[in-house]
Amino acid sequence: MNFQHRQSAHCESGVISSLLSHQGLSISEPMAFGLANALAFAYIPIVKIGGQPLVAYRLPPRAIIKGLCKRLGVGVKFHTFKSPMDAAEALDDCVARGQLVGLQTSVYYLPYFPEQMRFHFNAHNLLVYGKRDGVYQISDPVFEELMEIAPRDLNKARFVRGPLAPKGLMYTIDSVPSEIDYPRLIRQAIGKNMKVMTGAPLPVIGVRGIRHMAKKIEHLRGSEQDKRLYLGHIVRMQEEIGTGGAGFRFVYASFLQEAAQMLNDNALAEASQAMTDVGDLWREFAVAVVKECKSDRPIDRAGLAERLRVSAAAEAGVWDQLKRWHRG
Amino acid sequence: MRTDQVPQDKSTTYAGHKKLLYAQDESGRYCGVQSSGWAVEAAATLDAVALYRERARQAWQEVHAGRKSPLYFHMHHCRMDLVLLSQLTGLWRWRVKRHFAPRVFARLSPAILARYAQAMDVSPAQLTQLPEQRP
Known part of the structure; x- marks a missing residue:
């Protein structure tokens, strides 16, 4: 298969931009991310990851692919399976037909992942582009080079139970539209994203969610060790493979820049710059947290909370800017 | 983040792999830059x-x-x-x-x-x- 592997910052937006580009609809990763209105923030204490609350910086898994395809009018087929045998057969069929196939997998069971990155996370996306000598050829968007994986390992990774269980999820693109009305879609996507970030009815989502997390940090109780674990967890959710909080802000800023050029709109270029500053604030926050965790002094909770509030205010500022643009 | 600010800390947690980040070049244009690791992120990962x-x-x-x-x-x-x-x-x-x-x-x-x-x-x-x- 004549397939062009592209490394990307995030697995889901990377997989879908590769899939669409392969079908002749060339789209960059930031554009895919932005048009799926994927930027978000959520602090969800009832979903525990290793005993700590889930902190998400983008929409939940599958939402990017579904949202983008719906917005663009792309025909995409999702398949889940009950039996691993059926799933493996269906995958082999598609590969034999020369189709590019997207899969949802668990990171822990992918042998090519670095040992220290293999945590239990069930919603990692990758592409299968062929099979040679009984081994699947993989394009994993977060790696710079192509990978190979034995059928046994891949089947295992596709059929993990637990939170966000992939159930063998496999997806292929049926059809792509010949023309896309970018000005209209960009406006729609930004408007929708604005609602997620500033208009959610729950206090744990969007800009309010960031302030909520600041409050949680301020009132953190327990031993110093517990506090360290909690704060370290926030940084991991923010920066490690698959999540990347500051990273997502930069991806979105890149989308705004691309949109500004496409529509020749200066207001979007300004918003892109402001979003870049937000990303930088998040990175500074991560630096500050790790510094606090490493020092022997008691953790300066108020200081960290204050930093987060600054991020929240900056992010609210960007959305205000975009709100004015959207209205005008 | 500017392209020259993209961390290149060669973190052991990446096991020699590189991750892609988006950053601005001198003229402010966004482009993808490979990062070999970030000490801050590695500290949190290694803690875990x-x-x-x-x-x-x-x-x-x-x-x-x-x-x-x-x-x-x-x-x-x-x-x-x-x-x-x-x-x-x-x-x-x-x-x-x-x-x-x-x-x-x-x-x-x-x-x-x-x-x-x-x-x-x-x-x-x-x-x-x-x-x-x-x-």
Whole structure:
């Protein structure tokens, strides 16, 4: 298969931009991310990851692919399976037909992942582009080079139970539209994203969610060790493979820049710059947290909370800017 | 973030791989830049890895002393906890907890053992044994 592997910052937006580009609809990763209105923030204490609350910086898994395809009018087929045998057969069929196939997998069971990155996370996306000598050829968007994986390992990774269980999820693109009305879609996507970030009815989502997390940090109780674990967890959710909080802000800023050029709109270029500053604030926050965790002094909770509030205010500022643009 | 600010800390956690980040070049244009790691991120990752290792060590001791079944060690060794293991196997939490008792574990049916073995990606025989070396 004549397939062009592209490394990307995030697995889901990377997989879908590769899939669409392969079908002749060339789209960059930031554009895919932005048009799926994927930027978000959520602090969800009832979903525990290793005993700590889930902190998400983008929409939940599958939402990017579904949202983008719906917005663009792309025909995409999702398949889940009950039996691993059926799933493996269906995958082999598609590969034999020369189709590019997207899969949802668990990171822990992918042998090519670095040992220290293999945590239990069930919603990692990758592409299968062929099979040679009984081994699947993989394009994993977060790696710079192509990978190979034995059928046994891949089947295992596709059929993990637990939170966000992939159930063998496999997806292929049926059809792509010949023309896309970018000005209209960009406006729609930004408007929708604005609602997620500033208009959610729950206090744990969007800009309010960031302030909520600041409050949680301020009132953190327990031993110093517990506090360290909690704060370290926030940084991991923010920066490690698959999540990347500051990273997502930069991806979105890149989308705004691309949109500004496409529509020749200066207001979007300004918003892109402001979003870049937000990303930088998040990175500074991560630096500050790790510094606090490493020092022997008691953790300066108020200081960290204050930093987060600054991020929240900056992010609210960007959305205000975009709100004015959207209205005008 | 500017392209020259993209961290290149060669983190061991990346195992020689590189991650893509988006950053602005001198003219302010966004482009993808590979990063070989960031010390800040690596510190958080290594903390988590160390925590899992410490739990596995403690579990090994418990099992070695005969207070817990080997299942308890393998669970921690695979970076899992009770909640996750129960979700991965589809067994109720209280049942999993019960299987931490050496006497109950010794009488487990091959079917249940196979379920644990599958979740942890080891053979059932391996599951009933404790490695000789403390990890």
